[in-house]
Amino acid sequence: MIFVTDLEGVLIPEIWVEIADKTGIPELRLTTHEVEDFETLMAARIKALAAHGLKLADVARIAQDVMPFAGSIEFLSWLRRKGPILVVSDTFTELADEIIMRLGGYPLFANRFETDGGGRIVGYKLRIRGQKDRMIVSLKDIGYHLVAIGDGFNDLSMLKIAHHPILFNPSPQLSAKLPGQPAVRDYVELKKHIEQILRANKNDMA
Amino acid sequence: MIFVTDLEGVLIPEIWVEIADKTGIPELRLTTHEVEDFETLMAARIKALAAHGLKLADVARIAQDVMPFAGSIEFLSWLRRKGPILVVSDTFTELADEIIMRLGGYPLFANRFETDGGGRIVGYKLRIRGQKDRMIVSLKDIGYHLVAIGDGFNDLSMLKIAHHPILFNPSPQLSAKLPGQPAVRDYVELKKHIEQILRANKNDMA
Numbered sequence: 001m002i003f004v005t006d007l008e009g010v011l012i013p014e015i016w017v018e019i020a021d022k023t024g025i026p027e028l029r030l031t032t033h034e035v036e037d038f039e040t041l042m043a044a045r046i047k048a049l050a051a052h053g054l055k056l057a058d059v060a061r062i063a064q065d066v067m068p069f070a071g072s073i074e075f076l077s078w079l080r081r082k083g084p085i086l087v088v089s090d091t092f093t094e095l096a097d098e099i100i101m102r103l104g105g106y107p108l109f110a111n112r113f114e115t116d117g118g119g120r121i122v123g124y125k126l127r128i129r130g131q132k133d134r135m136i137v138s139l140k141d142i143g144y145h146l147v148a149i150g151d152g153f154n155d156l157s158m159l160k161i162a163h164h165p166i167l168f169n170p171s172p173q174l175s176a177k178l179p180g181q182p183a184v185r186d187y188v189e190l191k192k193h194i195e196q197i198l199r200a201n202k203n204d205m206a
Numbered sequence: 207m208i209f210v211t212d213l214e215g216v217l218i219p220e221i222w223v224e225i226a227d228k229t230g231i232p233e234l235r236l237t238t239h240e241v242e243d244f245e246t247l248m249a250a251r252i253k254a255l256a257a258h259g260l261k262l263a264d265v266a267r268i269a270q271d272v273m274p275f276a277g278s279i280e281f282l283s284w285l286r287r288k289g290p291i292l293v294v295s296d297t298f299t300e301l302a303d304e305i306i307m308r309l310g311g312y313p314l315f316a317n318r319f320e321t322d323g324g325g326r327i328v329g330y331k332l333r334i335r336g337q338k339d340r341m342i343v344s345l346k347d348i349g350y351h352l353v354a355i356g357d358g359f360n361d362l363s364m365l366k367i368a369h370h371p372i373l374f375n376p377s378p379q380l381s382a383k384l385p386g387q388p389a390v391r392d393y394v395e396l397k398k399h400i401e402q403i404l405r406a407n408k409n410d411m412a
Contacts, residue, residue, distance in 0.1 A: 002313075081303075084313030097287075105283075107208075107290030107308060109348075133350045138344035142315075142337045205265075 001200065002144040003079055003110040006137060007089035007110075009098060009151035011103060015063050015095050016045065022062045025052055032154045033171050038090060038126075046198060047122050056094060056117040075187040076104050082198060088132050090154050092124065109135070136161050145201055147194065153177070164197050166190065171180035180199045207407065208350040210342060211318075213295035213302060214285070215239075215357035216374045217278040221269050221301050222251065228268045231258055232236055232378055238360045239377050244296060249292060252327050261325040262300060270304035281393040282310050288404060294338050296360050298330065302330060315341070343369050353400065370403050374394065 008014045008031075020028035027048040035041040049059065057111040078083065079085055088109045091149035098106045109132060136158055140146055148155070148162030153173045159165035159181070167174060168190060175183065184190045214220045214237075226234035233254040241247040255265065285291055293306065294315045305312045313339060320329040342364055347353055354361070355369030359379045365371035365387070373380060373389040374396060381389065390396045 068254070080311045084315065086313060092411055101286070105312070107292060107313060109290065117283045125349070127291070134347055135341070135344045138341045 001083040001147060001198065002139055003083055003085045003147050003149070004088050004139075004149060004162065005085065005149040006155050006168075007087050007091055007100075007108070007160075010149055011076070011087070012066055012068045012096075012099055013100075015066055015091055018066050019059050023051075023052065023054065023059075030032050030181055032090065032152055033173075036153055036173075038154070042124060046123070049121055056113055056115050056121050057119055059121075060094050063095035066099050068099065068103055071187045075191065076106065078191065079194070080104070080106075082194065088136070088158060133157050133161060147197060149190070150174070166193055207289040207353060207404065208345055209289055209291045209353050209355070210294050210345075210368065211291065211355040211362075211376075212357060212361050213293050213297055213306075213314070217282070217293070217353055218272055218274045218302075218305055219299060221272055221305075224272050225265050225268050229258065229260065229265075231255075238296065238358055239379075242359055242379075244360070248330060252329070254329055262319055262321050262327050263325055265327075266300050269301035272305050274305065274309055277307055277393045281397065282312065284397065285400070286310070288314075288400070294342070294364060339363050339367060353403060355396070356380070372399055 005011065008041050014031050016031055025048050027044060030041060030044065032038060032041060048071055076085060085106045086109060087106050089096065093108060093110045093112050096108055096110055100106065102151050112125045113121050114125060115123050117201055136146065138146075140155060140161065140163075145164070146162040147164040147166065149166045149168050150159050151168045151174065152171050156174060156177055157169070159178060165178065165181050167178060167181055170183050173200045184193055211217065220237050222234050222237055226232060227352045231254050233250060236247060236250065238244060238247060241250075282291060291312045291316060293312050295302065297316050299314060299318050302314055302316055306312065319327050319333045320331060322328050342352065342354075346367065346369075351370070352368040353370040353372065354364045355372045355374050356365050357374045357380065358377050362380060362383055365373070365384060369388050371384065373384060373387055375391055376389055388399055390399055
């Protein structure tokens with residue numbers, strides 16, 4: 001059994017919403033929940049940051065103060081006893097690394113920013129989006145039973161690949177795409193559901 | 207940048223040597239360093255355990271007391287700041303899980319035992335051997351720069367796939383197979399070498 005989980009919305013709040021609040025730039029509040037097209041969304045974010053003279057270090061400083069959801073660290077400690085945990089997210093390593101260390105240092109598979117000589121964000125490398133599926137499929141090929149946890153539309157393909165998709169407080173768009181799949185509202189329900197999966201797969205655990 | 211490391215010989219002592227010492231069964235001292243063929247080695251181990259009436263729980267109890275090498279926990283904490291860490295090993299999850307938690311809970315990709323109703327080891331599932339390469343290749347495909355750390359002949363293919371193979375106190379067989387590749391003797395040298403790699407790849411980090 002291996003666990004692949006999204007970050008924002010499942011373990012921590014949306015980082016860009018926090019950045020919007022702290023910087024007072026309302027355009028930064030939009031997430032993949034509102035704007036499905038990631039490229040459009042990121043272009044708008046980079047433009048807004050440039051317009052306000054904000055550099056990567058500025059937003060990274062705000063991001064590193066984002067607090068995990070209450071109970072998420074304990075949930076992950078519990079989950080790690082059941083199998084390896086991978087955090088797969090459309091976020092950026094530079095924004096999420098400190099939070100990931102706070103969560104327990106699990107491996108984070110995310111994108112990276114590109115900056116100019118002055119530390120301004122000029123672009124990004126999409127290491128994850130569109131490519132994470134290959135890694136997840138290869139874990140399945142090795143013979144692992146895959147449990148995936150996600151909340152948003154951008155987790156759809158990961159959830160579809162997994163043997164056991166779990167929707168965590170899913171957005172309406174995501175629920176519409178995966179009708180009948182288990183959805184949970186909090187870590188208590190999530191643990192219960194994972195325990196059920198573990199019991200059902202006791203004789204076939206990877 | 208992503209780090210894939212072997213477990214035994216790099217971060218902790220050989221688990222089976224510890225089991226041999228504690229049980230007093232000399233046949234259990236052999237490792238992949240002496241017997242290249244893993245199937246032959248495992249068949250001998252399972253036979254020896256059965257002959258002495260030892261169950262999985264007995265050897266797991268011994269294994270969970272294996273102490274990590276001095277400095278390995280600190281090394282991993284340092285390394286995690288540089289990128290995700292995956293521990294890929296020919297060992298067994300049932301033997302290594304407690305030690306992995308002690309090391310920091312990094313994901314362990316290893317094999318699993320098969321037991322009968324009485325808890326006796328009757329076989330094993332080779333989730334990793336021969337298949338781990340696919341996962342490692344897929345990480346490369348995503349665009350990660352791969353640093354691999356290994357000490358034994360069984361790490362050869364992983365080291366060959368990696369952009370940056372590092373031999374940690376390598377066995378003579380392994381050194382012979384990878385002539386001219388960097389070898390280090392301790393965590394101080396290992397850190398230095400990784401810092402060199404990071405500097406050289408600063409502009410192309412995943």
